[in-house]
Amino acid sequence: MPQPELRTADVQNGETAATIGALATPALLLDQDRLDRNLARLCSRVTARGVVLRPHMKTAKSIDVARRAYPSGPGPITVSTLAEAEYFAQYGFRDMTYAVGLAPHTAERAMRLRTAGVDLKVLLDSPEQAIMLGAAGRTARATPSALIEIDCDGHRGGLTAADPKLVIVAATLAEAGVKLAGVLTHAGESYSLCSPDALIAAAENERAHAVAAAEVLRAAGHECPVVSVGSTPTAHFAEDLTDVTEMRAGVYMFFDLVMHGVGVCTTDDIAISVLATVIGAKPEKGWILVDAGWMALSRDRGTAMQRVDQGYGLVCSLSGKVYPDLIVAQASQEHGILAMRSESAHALPDLSIGAKVRILPNHACATASQHELYNVVSARGDAIEARWPRMRGW
Amino acid sequence: MPQPELRTADVQNGETAATIGALATPALLLDQDRLDRNLARLCSRVTARGVVLRPHMKTAKSIDVARRAYPSGPGPITVSTLAEAEYFAQYGFRDMTYAVGLAPHTAERAMRLRTAGVDLKVLLDSPEQAIMLGAAGRTARATPSALIEIDCDGHRGGLTAADPKLVIVAATLAEAGVKLAGVLTHAGESYSLCSPDALIAAAENERAHAVAAAEVLRAAGHECPVVSVGSTPTAHFAEDLTDVTEMRAGVYMFFDLVMHGVGVCTTDDIAISVLATVIGAKPEKGWILVDAGWMALSRDRGTAMQRVDQGYGLVCSLSGKVYPDLIVAQASQEHGILAMRSESAHALPDLSIGAKVRILPNHACATASQHELYNVVSARGDAIEARWPRMRGW
Numbered sequence: 001m002p003q004p005e006l007r008t009a010d011v012q013n014g015e016t017a018a019t020i021g022a023l024a025t026p027a028l029l030l031d032q033d034r035l036d037r038n039l040a041r042l043c044s045r046v047t048a049r050g051v052v053l054r055p056h057m058k059t060a061k062s063i064d065v066a067r068r069a070y071p072s073g074p075g076p077i078t079v080s081t082l083a084e085a086e087y088f089a090q091y092g093f094r095d096m097t098y099a100v101g102l103a104p105h106t107a108e109r110a111m112r113l114r115t116a117g118v119d120l121k122v123l124l125d126s127p128e129q130a131i132m133l134g135a136a137g138r139t140a141r142a143t144p145s146a147l148i149e150i151d152c153d154g155h156r157g158g159l160t161a162a163d164p165k166l167v168i169v170a171a172t173l174a175e176a177g178v179k180l181a182g183v184l185t186h187a188g189e190s191y192s193l194c195s196p197d198a199l200i201a202a203a204e205n206e207r208a209h210a211v212a213a214a215e216v217l218r219a220a221g222h223e224c225p226v227v228s229v230g231s232t233p234t235a236h237f238a239e240d241l242t243d244v245t246e247m248r249a250g251v252y253m254f255f256d257l258v259m260h261g262v263g264v265c266t267t268d269d270i271a272i273s274v275l276a277t278v279i280g281a282k283p284e285k286g287w288i289l290v291d292a293g294w295m296a297l298s299r300d301r302g303t304a305m306q307r308v309d310q311g312y313g314l315v316c317s318l319s320g321k322v323y324p325d326l327i328v329a330q331a332s333q334e335h336g337i338l339a340m341r342s343e344s345a346h347a348l349p350d351l352s353i354g355a356k357v358r359i360l361p362n363h364a365c366a367t368a369s370q371h372e373l374y375n376v377v378s379a380r381g382d383a384i385e386a387r388w389p390r391m392r393g394w
Numbered sequence: 395m396p397q398p399e400l401r402t403a404d405v406q407n408g409e410t411a412a413t414i415g416a417l418a419t420p421a422l423l424l425d426q427d428r429l430d431r432n433l434a435r436l437c438s439r440v441t442a443r444g445v446v447l448r449p450h451m452k453t454a455k456s457i458d459v460a461r462r463a464y465p466s467g468p469g470p471i472t473v474s475t476l477a478e479a480e481y482f483a484q485y486g487f488r489d490m491t492y493a494v495g496l497a498p499h500t501a502e503r504a505m506r507l508r509t510a511g512v513d514l515k516v517l518l519d520s521p522e523q524a525i526m527l528g529a530a531g532r533t534a535r536a537t538p539s540a541l542i543e544i545d546c547d548g549h550r551g552g553l554t555a556a557d558p559k560l561v562i563v564a565a566t567l568a569e570a571g572v573k574l575a576g577v578l579t580h581a582g583e584s585y586s587l588c589s590p591d592a593l594i595a596a597a598e599n600e601r602a603h604a605v606a607a608a609e610v611l612r613a614a615g616h617e618c619p620v621v622s623v624g625s626t627p628t629a630h631f632a633e634d635l636t637d638v639t640e641m642r643a644g645v646y647m648f649f650d651l652v653m654h655g656v657g658v659c660t661t662d663d664i665a666i667s668v669l670a671t672v673i674g675a676k677p678e679k680g681w682i683l684v685d686a687g688w689m690a691l692s693r694d695r696g697t698a699m700q701r702v703d704q705g706y707g708l709v710c711s712l713s714g715k716v717y718p719d720l721i722v723a724q725a726s727q728e729h730g731i732l733a734m735r736s737e738s739a740h741a742l743p744d745l746s747i748g749a750k751v752r753i754l755p756n757h758a759c760a761t762a763s764q765h766e767l768y769n770v771v772s773a774r775g776d777a778i779e780a781r782w783p784r785m786r787g788w
Contacts, residue, residue: 024499026788058727080689080728100728101673103685104748105418125674128747149674156729157674157683188726279495280519280543280551289551291497295474296788299693299760332582333452333759334474334494335550353522354498365727366693370763372787393766394420394690 020318020382021356023375025277026296028367029358030374031320032068032385034271035253039069042235042252049241054078054097054228056250059365062374063091064388065253078248082109087391089118097121097147097228099184099248101157102129104136111140121181121226125149125159127172134176146173147184147226148217152209153202155188161212167220174222182226182245183217185210190233194263194307203238206231211243236264254364257314261306267314267322272368273358274313275375276336278351287329288338288351292359294331298366312336313359313367319382320358323349328359414712414776415750417769419671420690422761423752424768425714426462426779428665429647433463436629436646443635448472448491448622450644453759456768457485458782459647472642476503481785483512491515491541491622493578493642495551496523498530505534515575515620519543519553521566528570540567541578541620542611546603547596549582555606561614568616576620576639577611579604584627588657588701597632600625605637630658648758651708655700661708661716666762667752668707669769670730672745681723682732682745686753688725692760706730707753707761713776714752717743722753 017023046053055069058080066077066088076095079085085096094117098110102124113120124130124146137144148169151158159166173180187206193199206229217224229238230248232255241247254272255265276292294312303310312328315338325344330337336359340348351357361367368374368390376386411417433449440447449463452474460471460482470489473479479490488511492504496518507514518524518540531538542563545552553560567574581600587593600623611618623632624642626649635641648666649659670686688706697704706722709732719738724731730753734742745751755761762768762784770780 024503024788025497100685101683103419103671103673105671106685109418126747132748154679156726156731157676277497277499279497280523282551285548289495291494291500294694294760295763299695299757300688301693301695332550337550353520354526363693366688369689394418 017384019384020275020375020377023275023384025275025356026292027275027375028371028373029273029275030376030388031271031378032376033379034269035065035068038253038255038269038271042249046235046247051241051244052076052246054246054248055253056080056099056248057084057088059250059368060253061368061390061392062388063088064386066091066093069253076246078250081394082106083391083393085113085118085120089113089116095119097123097184097248099123099186101125101149102133104132107133107136108139111136111142111144114144115140115142119145121145121147123147123149123184125157125169126165127169130169130172130176130178134173134178137177143177143179145179145181147181147228148213150183150185150210150213152185152206153187153189155186158185159213161209161216166213166216170217170220170222180217180222180224182224182228183210183213184226184228186248187229187231187234190231191258191262192305193233194261196237196263199233199237199263200239203234204240206234207238207241207244214243232259233262233264251364254368256364256367257310257360257362258302258306261303261308267360270360272364272374273316273320273360274367276357276359278353278355278357280353286339286348288348290336290338290357291334292328292336293334295333296370297328297331297336297359297361298363298370300363300366302362310362313361316358316360318356318358411778413778414669414769414771417669417778419669419750420686421669421769422765422767423667423669424648424770424782425665425772426770427773428663429459429462432647432649432663432665436643440629440641445635445638446470446640448640448642449647450474450493450642451478451482453644453762454647455762455784455786456782457482458780460485460487463647470640472644475788476500477785477787479507479512479514483507483510489513491517491578491642493517493580495519495543496527498526501527501530502533505530505536505538508538509534509536513539515539515541517541517543517578519551519563520559521563524563524566524570524572528567528572531571537571537573539573539575541575541622542607544577544579544604544607546579546600547581547583549580552579553607555603555610560607560610564611564614564616574611574616574618576618576622577604577607578620578622580642581623581625581628584625585652585656586699587627588655590631590657593627593631593657594633597628598634600628601632601635601638608637626653627656627658645758648762650758650761651704651754651756652696652700655697655702661754664754666758666768667710667714667754668761670751670753672747672749672751674747680733680742682742684730684732684751685728686722686730687728689727690764691722691725691730691753691755692757692764694757694760696756704756707755710752710754712750712752
């Protein structure tokens with residue numbers, strides 16, 4: 001039988017600590033000033049171009065973060081799982097796009113949300129899915145709503161504007177009694193770019209493919225009200241959004257070292273970090289050992305293919321100042337090995353056992369998903385101002 | 395305000411499905427026949443050599459799995475976090491080793507478990523940690539127990555037998571009122587090997603370093619009852635365990651593709667897999683898209699450096715038969731792209747939308763940690779026989 005008295009509140013990570021220094025480690029920190037700045041930056045950029053921003057909640061997975069994006073009440077969001085859709089629906093969100101291709105079980109589950117009053121749009125790119133969704137709609141006695149996925153850069157799924165299947169899918173949707181909400185594309189290849197010119201071109205390519213697909217559908221007699229594009233890099237570099245109706249992005253809320261390598265943010269924009277404690281050293285190897293391994297940082301090595309490889313993360317002081325060239329060079333499950341980049345002119349900082357550091361993540365979506373909650377901090381001091389839980393699962 | 399009625403039990407992943415085919419995907423499967431076989435294999439190998447097996451719970455993080463390892467009641471275990479120690483203590487486990495280097499906050503927290511009757515041994519390799527642990531013991535009015543970490547292969551932390559610091563740490567422990575439980579080492583470099591001879595040599599190297607360190611300590615007048623070694627590869631290849639008292643291993647319970655690449659198991663021994671559903675295809679690229687991306691599989695690419703790169707996982711049929719050369723070639727957050735290895739002579743299997751597959755993981759510890767629970771299955775049929783929750787956090 002469980003003996004709950006062995007597990008007391010004060011030993012739970014982050015449940016009672018009042019300051020960053022008092023947190024048990026590893027722990028996830030979220031700087032709300034940076035979060036608010038990142039949210040405002042993209043929102044004003046996109047709305048200034050007459051386009052709706054539909055934030056992707058796959059990165060934050062938190063109602064508290066969603067409320068920072070929408071302080072005056074729920075607005076349009078994108079979700080990556082139906083568990084996310086159900087979670088945000090509980091808090092009053094009603095306009096959602098589920099941006100992962102449809103399967104039979106997700107069609108049925110999506111229809112339950114629609115009959116509960118959620119305008120959930122699903123994604124597909126085949127006649128089989130259109131027929132399946134129509135059947136789920138008839139079973140639920142409700143009209144499904146679907147976006148057709150458009151392939152703009154060969155990254156994943158979707159159809160091109162030139163593919164004859166595009167109008168076949170639209171016709172199948174109409175026959176199956178499904179409302180065609182519009183088209184959706186994602187410039188997934190933009191994550192591998194690193195120059196402003198290439199990013200501007202990727203954004204224009206994304207726009208052009210989506211708009212061309214919408215025109216093909218309209219020419220075939222289908223209404224196609226939504227033209228949805230987006231990725232964090234293209235959202236920040238798109239110059240022309242003519243005929244686009246909405247922009248999706250998720251990682252922009254937190255940013256990360258991959259986005260820094262792409263050229264979308266500075267390290268001072270990165271809103272999440274992992275707090276870690278020094279637990280050992282190997283001076284003869286130039287190593288400092290910390291208690292944040294891949295379980296706290298994730299296995300993501302997204303910067304490995306970039307010009308600057310950040311290892312498993314870039315190390316900052318407790319107050320958030322970057323130690324130049326100090327990275328998490330290796331990670332096992334609960335150990336991180338800090339070391340200077342081989343070419344560095346800087347000396348290894350003096351960090352003794354018990355000292356704390358913050359580690360900036362390669363990939364915010366992956367690192368945040370390793371944690372139960374955000375310890376919310378600000379630039380104003382070292383207080384834990386709030387604890388925001390994350391949801392997970394499918 | 396949350397509206398819980400939008401989240402019904404029957405849409406929760408794995409909470410009600412009676413068969414594998416009825417599970418929402420992605421979902422984690424655990425084959426309990428394979429689990430039991432893996433547990434029995436290592437237990438009989440180690441106990442036949444007169445050594446205690448101290449299973450590492452960092453992979454499974456589940457009381458139900460621990461009970462399969464110890465069907466007649468709690469025995470010795472290894473843990474990777476104090477949250478694991480507190481979790482297993484709730485279920486009656488009393489003999490534990492926390493195999494991550496000590497920090498001030500973990501020293502205090504470990505002492506709370508000791509005063510609650512748990513024989514928790516902690517790990518350190520410096521006089522600073524010894525002094526810190528002694529202080530935590532005095533505050534808690536209890537005697538701490540520590541293992542000195544020994545470095546056998548330069549993988550991470552620890553001292554060698556030849557390091558003069560070894561007896562200094564032992565003397566500092568004695569002065570600080572800490573009981574020296576013994577020495578502990580881990581052949582972390584064994585994961586990069588792939589021949590039986592190299593694995594046998596790594597196991598002997600691990601044994602020799604630990605035993606030599608214990609002899610140095612005993613010669614200096616310190617009792618050193620425990621000589622603890624272990625990693626899944628060396629545990630399965632050690633031929634001589636003379637003077638070793640205990641063996642630690644964790645991933646052996648489930649095995650994975652990295653262990654298959656090292657040569658410790660066959661793919662038929664791998665006890666966990668991720669169930670996924672086909673959500674699209676790109677025939678012109680030879681791609682099949684599934685709804686298991688890195689969120690379900692983890693970002694671990696541990697086979698990338700092995701002779702056979704398994705991508706993000708090796709694909710099996712719903713019944714568990716490997717599709718030769720079909721791997722998860724790419725993964726984004728909720729999408730996996732299945733493709734044949736480039737050199738394959740086999741054809742892409744015919745998997746249409748809605749079809750289900752099982753994906754064997756690169757690294758069991760990382761993949762299992764992405765999931766809330768194990769859907770327990772057996773070789774006898776497609777029933778979900780149990781649902782075993784996992785713990786997480788620090």
